[in-house]
Amino acid sequence: MTARPQIRVTNLKAVPLQGEAMSTNDGHRSEDQETAKDQDLKKYRHETGEHLTTNQGLQISDDQNSLRAGARGPTLLEDFHLREKITHFDQERIPERVVHARGAAAHGYFQVYESLSDLTKAAFLQDPTVRTPVFVRFSTVAGSRGSADTPRDVRGFATKFYTPEGVWDLVGNNFPVFFIQDAIKFPDFVHSVKPEPHNEIPQAASAHDTFWDFVSLTPESTHMLMWVMSDRALPRSFGRMEGFGVHTFRLVNAQGKARFVKFHWKPVLGVHSLVWNEAQKISGMDPDFNRRDLWESIEKGMFPEWELGLQLIEEADEFSFDFDLLDPTKIIPEEQVAVRLVGKLTLNRNPDNFFAETEQVAFHPGHIVPGIDFTNDPLLQGRLFSYLDTQLRRVGPNFAELPINKPVNPVHNNQRDAMGRIAIDSGRVSYFPNSLAGGCPMHSPKAAEAFSSYTEKIEGNKIRERSDSFSDHFSQATMFWNSMAGWEKQHIVEAFSFELNKVETIEIRTRVVNDLLANVHPDLAKRVADNIGVTIRPELTSPRLYEKVSPALSLENLTRGTIKGRVVGLLAVNQISGAHIDTLLQNLKSAGVRAENIAPTGGKFGGEDGHSITVDKTLATTASVFYDGVVLLGNKSQGRDIFDLGRAKHFVAEAFMHGKTIGAFGAGVDFVRTLNLPDGYENEPGIVLFENGDNVVDFTRQFLEELKAHRHFNRLIEKVSA
Numbered sequence: 075m076t077a078r079p080q081i082r083v084t085n086l087k088a089v090p091l092q093g094e095a096m097s098t099n100d101g102h103r104s105e106d107q108e109t110a111k112d113q114d115l116k117k118y119r120h121e122t123g124e125h126l127t128t129n130q131g132l133q134i135s136d137d138q139n140s141l142r143a144g145a146r147g148p149t150l151l152e153d154f155h156l157r158e159k160i161t162h163f164d165q166e167r168i169p170e171r172v173v174h175a176r177g178a179a180a181h182g183y184f185q186v187y188e189s190l191s192d193l194t195k196a197a198f199l200q201d202p203t204v205r206t207p208v209f210v211r212f213s214t215v216a217g218s219r220g221s222a223d224t225p226r227d228v229r230g231f232a233t234k235f236y237t238p239e240g241v242w243d244l245v246g247n248n249f250p251v252f253f254i255q256d257a258i259k260f261p262d263f264v265h266s267v268k269p270e271p272h273n274e275i276p277q278a279a280s281a282h283d284t285f286w287d288f289v290s291l292t293p294e295s296t297h298m299l300m301w302v303m304s305d306r307a308l309p310r311s312f313g314r315m316e317g318f319g320v321h322t323f324r325l326v327n328a329q330g331k332a333r334f335v336k337f338h339w340k341p342v343l344g345v346h347s348l349v350w351n352e353a354q355k356i357s358g359m360d361p362d363f364n365r366r367d368l369w370e371s372i373e374k375g376m377f378p379e380w381e382l383g384l385q386l387i388e389e390a391d392e393f394s395f396d397f398d399l400l401d402p403t404k405i406i407p408e409e410q411v412a413v414r415l416v417g418k419l420t421l422n423r424n425p426d427n428f429f430a431e432t433e434q435v436a437f438h439p440g441h442i443v444p445g446i447d448f449t450n451d452p453l454l455q456g457r458l459f460s461y462l463d464t465q466l467r468r469v470g471p472n473f474a475e476l477p478i479n480k481p482v483n484p485v486h487n488n489q490r491d492a493m494g495r496i497a498i499d500s501g502r503v504s505y506f507p508n509s510l511a512g513g514c515p516m517h518s519p520k521a522a523e524a525f526s527s528y529t530e531k532i533e534g535n536k537i538r539e540r541s542d543s544f545s546d547h548f549s550q551a552t553m554f555w556n557s558m559a560g561w562e563k564q565h566i567v568e569a570f571s572f573e574l575n576k577v578e579t580i581e582i583r584t585r586v587v588n589d590l591l592a593n594v595h596p597d598l599a600k601r602v603a604d605n606i607g608v609t610i611r612p613e614l615t616s617p618r619l620y621e622k623v624s625p626a627l628s629l630e631n632l633t634r635g636t637i638k639g640r641v642v643g644l645l646a647v648n649q650i651s652g653a654h655i656d657t658l659l660q661n662l663k664s665a666g667v668r669a670e671n672i673a674p675t676g677g678k679f680g681g682e683d684g685h686s687i688t689v690d691k692t693l694a695t696t697a698s699v700f701y702d703g704v705v706l707l708g709n710k711s712q713g714r715d716i717f718d719l720g721r722a723k724h725f726v727a728e729a730f731m732h733g734k735t736i737g738a739f740g741a742g743v744d745f746v747r748t749l750n751l752p753d754g755y756e757n758e759p760g761i762v763l764f765e766n767g768d769n770v771v772d773f774t775r776q777f778l779e780e781l782k783a784h785r786h787f788n789r790l791i792e793k794v795s796a
Contacts, residue, residue, distance in 0.1 A: 128158055136538040140258045140452055144534020145541035146400060149257075149455035152536075156258050160456060163261035164464040171468065173264055174230045176221050176278075177213035178312070178365030179432040180372055182421035184208050184235060184382070190416060193333065193386070194325040195522075196445030198237040199416070207236040209478060210421060211435055212312040212368070215247075216267050217278025222361035224353040225278040226307045226569065231317030231339060232437045233419070236482045239523075241474075243441040244337055245461070248309060249302075250318035250405045253295040255544050257456015262288060263295075281576035290585035293547040296594060297403050300554040303569035304562060305347035305629060310702075310784075311367045313378030313421075313639065314346040316632075321439075321454040322399045324447040324528055325386070332528055334392065334399055334449065336406055338383035338413050344634030346784045349732055350569060352699040359697060369424055376639050376666065377422045383413035397550065398543035402453040404550055408626040436465040436473040447528040452540075470494035486515035548593040552620040555595045557627040561790040567598065571605035584608045595619065633784045638666030640781055643691075643701040645672050645722060645742070646708060652685020654770045655707065661774040667781070669705075672696060674719060693721040698728045703735035703781050706742030723749060730755070733785035737777040739764035760786035 126134045134155060141153035149156070166172055183205040190199040198206040213230035214221065229248040234241060253263050266288035267280050276282055280302070289295040301307065309315035317339030326332045348356070356363045371378060385406050387399065397404040425431040438461040439454065448454060465473050471492040473479055488504045503511035518524035558566065570591070574583045583606050591599040592614035603610050625631050642662060646655060655671075662669045670690040673679055678686045698704060704726060727749050729736055738746050743765045755761055760780050764773040780786075 128155055129162070138256065138259065139538040139540050140256050140456065141536060141538055142450070142452065142455075142534070143532050143536065145537070145539050146398070146450060146543070147532050147534040148450045149452055150536065156456065157459065159258060159261055160460045161463055163264070164460055165467045169468055170219050172464065173215050174211075174213040174232075175219045176217050176223070177211045177230065177432060178368050179209060179211040179425060179435065180368060180378075180421040181423040181425065182208050182210065182377070182419060184233075184417055184419045186382075186417035187415070190325075191327065193327055193335075193384075194445035195328040196237070196242070196325075196443050197239050198235060198242075198443070199445070207482065208419060208421075209234045209236075209431070209435060210419070211432060211437070212364070214278065216264075216280065221278035222357040223364035224308065224348065224356045224361075226280065226302065226350070226353070226573075227278065228302065228307070229309060229312070229315060231315070233317075233339075234435065234437060234441075234479075235443075237443050238483055239443040239525075240483060241441045241479070241481045242443045242446060243437045243439060244319055245437045245439045245457075246317050246319045246337065246339075248315045248317055249298065249306065250320060250336070250338075251298050251301065251550075252320055252402045252453060253289065253298045254292070254453065255294050255401060255403055255540065256452045257454075257460065259292070260453075260456065260460070263292075281573040283577050283579050283582060286574065286577050286586055287579070287582050290582055290589060293590060293593075294403050294544075296547050296590045297551040297554065299590070300551045300566065300594070303566045303573070304554075304558070305349060305565055306345075307569075308348040308350065308353045309364065310346035310348055311371075311378075311639075312364055313368065313371060314341050314343050316340060316345055317380065320402055321451045322387075322449045324449060325384075326445055326447055326528055328522065330529075332389060332447070334387040334389065336385040338385065339380040339419065340383050340413070340415065342379040342381065342418075342634070343636055343639050344784065345629055345632035347629060348699075349565065349790060350572070352732055355697060355699045360700065363700070368421075371639060372421060372424050374668065376668070377420050378639075379421075380419045381415045382417045382419060383415050385411045385413055387411060397546065398541060400449055400451045400541075401544050402451055403544075403547070405624075407553070407622070407624040409624055430476075431478045434469055434473075434476050435478045436469050436476075438462050438465060442525070444523065444525045472496060488515070549620040549622075551594045553622045553624055554627055555598055556621070556623045557625060559628055559630045559787060561787050562628060562630070563598075565790070567601045567605070570598075570602045574602065574606045580608065588614055630787055633782070635782045637778055637781045640667045640702040641700065642667055642669045642703045642705060642781070643672050643696070643698065643725075644669055645704065645706045645725065646679070646687070652687065655687060656685070657770045658705070658707070658774055661771065662778075665778050667778070670696070670701075672725075693719065693725065698725045698732070698734065701729070701734065702784065703737070703777070704729045705777065706736075706738040706745055708741030708745075727751070730789065733760070733787060733789040735760045735762070735777065735780045735783070735786070737762040737764075737773065737780075739766070739770070739773050758786065758789065759783065760789070 126137055128134060140149045140156045142149050164172060184198070185205050186199050186202050188202055198204065211230065211232045214223065214225060215228045215230060217225060217227065231246050231248055233244045235244070254260060267285045269275055269277055270282060270284050289299060319337030322334050322336060324332045325335045360366065368378065387406070392399055395406070440458045440462060448458065469476070472494040474485070475496040488506055490499060490504045501511060506515070507513060555563065555566070574586060577583050587599050587603045587606070587608050588611050591602055592610055599610055599614070644655070644658070659669055671687055672691050672693060673689040674693055676689050676692050678688055706726065726736060726746065730751060736746070743763050746763065756763060760783065762773065762777045762780055
């Protein structure tokens with residue numbers, strides 16, 4: 075028997091749903107009938123359009139804005155469209171996280187520098203002698219659990235504080251802004267950047283049509299695009315990237331006085347990034363590069379550290395900026411409101427079990443403690459619903475009972491049963507109010523110690539509308555561009571060009587250049603347009619330019635001049651002086667620098683004085699992209715077997731191209747001279763040559779001084795082909 079096809083009734087005639095075939099009496103599809111069906115559907119859609127509806131078929135007039143009390147007011151729980159859309163989105167993938175699926179994490183502690191009682195009544199921010207336990211998870215956003223660590227992407231930076239008053243989750247990113255202003259657009263953004271649904275390509279990449287189609291039609295994304303196309307999207311390590319709370323929150327002290335606050339994490343080691351060429355190569359050779367660095371740093375006692383910074387704004391100054399504090403696509407420039415460093419985060423212990431801890435940890439911006447509160451940021455308001463909904467589906471309603479999520483203080487409430495229940499509750503009472511259990515658990519008798527929401531007067535009509543103060547989408551994108559060094563601008567141009575040349579639809583490329591980049595800066599637009607083969611509309615070549623600059627945005631200003639935690643590759647030959655290499659290794663270790671011996675083959679190689687030197691990596695299993703600097707060393711009177719290898723030549727030339735510090739002494743100097751490096755390379759910063767291979771101490775001292783720069787930025791615009 076032939077199954078009856080589903081029928082859609084239109085004003086034309088009854089036709090099968092798309093993908094269903096009409097059947098003839100013998101069960102086979104008629105070519106004439108299929109053609110007629112396709113023509114009918116095409117005509118119907120041309121005449122009527124496809125109207126956006128809820129899953130219940132209700133047509134929607136505004137899919138851009140959440141329902142809120144006034145244009146700047148809080149989002150209303152009544153917004154059934156927002157709840158339906160985000161609930162469905164949160165449960166699309168099981169059990170992997172919908173976003174931030176690939177992560178790495180570690181345990182540690184936070185310690186405040188001095189009491190912040192003038193700012194907040196949060197207990198863990200009062201006593202500088204107390205260490206508050208934390209668990210921190212870093213992640214990429216777009217890729218699946220099996221993707222690589224180094225795509226061009228946002229990085230999650232989520233911190234769970236186990237405070238005496240309960241858990242506080244500071245759930246942020248390594249960028250201070252985001253792609254969208256309203257949470258109702260989050261499913262659309264993520265759908266656009268995820269692999270395209272018809273072929274599940276590409277993985278963990280934004281260089282495809284659907285992402286750029288979405289952002290080209292969403293000008294509020296422009297500022298975030300500047301961050302993502304910069305080297306900030308390619309962190310050298312988790313321990314060398316900044317973190318941000320993104321949203322504007324409130325701090326409330328014991329007297330009830332509130333201030334707005336932006337949260338920052340400032341890495342003690344400075345902010346360092348890969349360059350795109352490195353990130354691509356690392357992805358193939360070691361897709362676990364960032365998580366491996368985090369694990370090994372902790373195992374070796376080189377504990378990653380960040381300082382917690384606060385940008386504080388008095389409530390009276392809420393409207394004193396040329397942007398809206400509630401707009402998550404805007405930053406407060408640090409030159410305008412300084413970041414006050416108030417404490418330090420240290421990660422000192424790796425997880426015992428990846429699944430039980432890193433995978434099952436459940437973060438939620440709604441996990442707060444007394445003294446910290448929300449604002450009406452519409453993206454934050456949506457996250458307060460979405461994250462809990464996600465965890466309920468992903469880990470279950472009793473996720474707070476899992477050891478990694480469990481607060482350190484006792485939990486007393488009347489929540490019972492449900493999937494994954496661990497606690498065994500005794501007694502007959504599970505409701506409030508009650509008399510059979512003596513009224514317990516009861517309301518806190520100390521109201522000042524319990525959480526109470528900040529009292530804020532709210533007025534406004536129920537309306538789907540965005541505040542006019544959210545309408546400037548380009549000024550801060552221009553400020554970001556203005557603040558970049560020349561090499562950073564070049565990398566941004568190259569990133570836009572790479573991504574957009576992967577976009578097959580020329581209309582999308584054209585929109586990005588004309589509707590977005592031309593409004594950021596004409597130089598950016600022209601350089602990208604020339605690279606991707608599109609034309610800028612003549613009227614857009616001289617836009618109004620925003621002239622502000624924020625030096626705190628440039629990586630060139632964020633290295634902090636420290637070498638602790640750097641990794642150096644040592645290329646050595648047989649018969650090297652064992653005493654020399656021992657001295658070099660000891661001096662590097664004393665400075666907090668990790669060194670790895672690299673040779674053509676594994677095992678050991680011998681020094682001229684009988685030393686036996688262990689090989690850590692071979693030229694076949696490593697590359698310069700894994701190191702912050704390179705040292706070439708050898709005895710001029712002996713053979714130069716490693717230096718005659720093409721891989722060794724590529725290793726050093728590539729390090730030069732990427733702006734790494736290169737040091738050589740003895741036979742290593744002769745080898746550098748055989749490379750096709752630009753004229754005058756000997757006098758460039760970051761090149762340390764000691765032809766006499768005896769003075770290892772002075773050589774090491776000068777090499778370490780050059781290593782402080784992280785990279786020698788004048789070389790980041792490629793001067794040599796590797």
